[in-house]
Amino acid sequence: MVQLAFSTLLFNIVDYGDRTTMNDLITAMADIDDEQVIDLIEKQLSEGREPVLILGDLKKGMDIVGQRFSDNEYFLVELVMSADVFKRAMEILEPKLLSTQKEGKSGKVVIGTVAGDVHYIGKNLVIAFLVSNGFEVFDLGEDVSPEKFVEKLKETNANVLALSGLITTTHDVMKQTIDALSEAGIRNNVRVMIGGGDIDQSVVEYTGADAFGKDAMSSVDIARKFIEELS
């Protein structure tokens, strides 16, 4: 088993675009060893390592987590745990980052579970992966009305909207929410992605959205593509 995990790890590194060399922090994050991650961050900060470099390692670790999920090695539990560890790590790291290094460089995303639905596990995972990839995310929570989405989009000038809904009955609510953007006259400035249970291209067409995410990690690529299209 140890050998297997190790070879998967090697595979991931080799496969990883910029051929990152692993270090302890990346490994700990990828293995979701929460104590080790926090200890290493504190140790490196006290040794004077640049916070932004530490953040970079965490992101690389999160990318490996996402890859392992795609490879079926990790499952929901590991994703949720990794999101939790990353959040805790950011709580330590965030105050130490220079304002120019803070999240938001990649773009702004407004997210929420649509009205009539109270599920949040999937949505919270999407948030974790967006944040770890440098997006500034405004989470409106669950059971969010179309008006609230419109309001937040206007207030933040975000041009990416992510809608979550678990059961098929929420597809109609997603459609209503997207219609509300048109009525408010902001549909052209906003790209919409949807996610949840039972969602495929036909639901994208039904609701009038622009894309769907098949899992939490894919939201990152979609958001990047959206931002690119709009700039």
Next chain:
Amino acid sequence: MPDVVVVFEPSGLRVLVESGTTALESARQVGLYIPSDCGGRGTCGKCRITVHPIQIPTTYDLEHLTTEEIQEGIRLACKLQLHKNSRILLPRGETQIKILTTSEAKDWIIDSGLQNKFGIAIDLGTTTIVAYLLDLSNGIQIAQVESLNPQTAFGEDVISRITFASREKDGSKILQQRVVNELNQQISQLLGITRIHIDQISRIIIVGNTAMHHFLLGANTDSLGKAPYQPSISGPVRMNPQHLGIQMNAYTELYLPPNIAGFVGGDTVGFILSQRLDCVNDVVLGIDIGTNGEIVLSDKGKIYCCSAAAGPAFEGSTILHGMRGQTGAIEYLSIVDKDERPELSIIGESDPQGICGSAIVDIVAELHRIGIIDESGRMHKISKRVREDEKHGRSYLVVKKDETKEGNQIIFTQKDVRQVQLAKAAIQAGFTLLLDSIGKDVTEIDRVLLAGAFGNYIRPESAIAIGLLPKVEISKVIAVGNAAGEGAKGLLLSKKNRNLAEAIVNKIQYIELASEVRFQEVFMQSISLL
């Protein structure tokens, strides 16, 4: 054509079956329970019954029974094929874990003054509809028919039908018409079999989950599909069946018990009533595992309940080679050697076509037991039967091509394992949170009652191993068969039972899992296969 009459003693329940049906299968059809550890393979020797007229013993009988027993007419129910009208005496005493209709039906209070009157109790399920015709003067069931719910054409599960009802023009009207037509067919079948005249039917009871109840009444189901998932009709319904298009006399009374919540309906009321969970003096957990599982916890008569969205994995729907429990389905599976072909039991002893719910639970339990899947659910290549499938990724070979006549290959994929983990986690999180809410621990459960077909067929030890059932001693797990149908019969036979059901519902404490603060935490913990 079913033309063999089988009468079960001491209950007097009778059923019409096709020639060649086994005694075990016939008993299952009327909801009677005969213990059968091996699942009907003729290997455990536990399903002993007495048959009249006496039949020639099978090789299985000769292996498991004494000469004396064979002379008395004792046979193994699983291998006893019935070709002529027979009477079957079920065992008494300790081996008789639960014979639903006998023990319970005798307890039902029966209204007096109903000589020569008959009634129909209907269990309106999402997938199947079962209708029972009873003699109201003595409570005896005379006939039973079963068919598929025709609404299935508009979606297998409740949510897709709710979506259909809200999106399509006349959607809810179409759903209503379909089900009413089916009920009319069943009623005329029952009358045909029994030669009872429509004028003699004085009562009809229908129990079903809240969505089935609403579709039947043509009620608005929008609120069922949205948080906080409220029914639009909660209270009991008494009406003239003609108003729904049910072909009955206007004086026949139709009664539907109250709903508990949006995803806990009259079928659960029937379950609670049939087991009298309102007046037990121990801690009882009742579970009906389905696409939407209902979980009831009775703490010495104080009842708590919740619903758990398990999804259709246990019905085979989201499993690559999953199928319903019909001919050709692998029903049970054990792994003896991790590299060799697993031992299978197949319904109808045909070539294996797929895997049904009970075997799906077995596979995950067995793969975990021998270490092919770890606690997180990850499948490891430590067996010759685990390989990377080109299309479906890492998979366990349940049946290789050269192991069957027809050359079917059946695999169980990593993704299938994940589906089972999600489904069982929903149920596990449900009972864990219910127990938490009254400050009780799993060890304090005295009995676990399993309702419904799935509960009847799963191996409790496998279900416990994967965490689908709480980790209790196996002897505490009792399958109670079609408890909803049994409750419907109780409601049919007595108005006191109806009042009782209504009083019970008023006192039930419903817990909405989706809004429980600890849900995510408990659900995540429940995904693992500890």
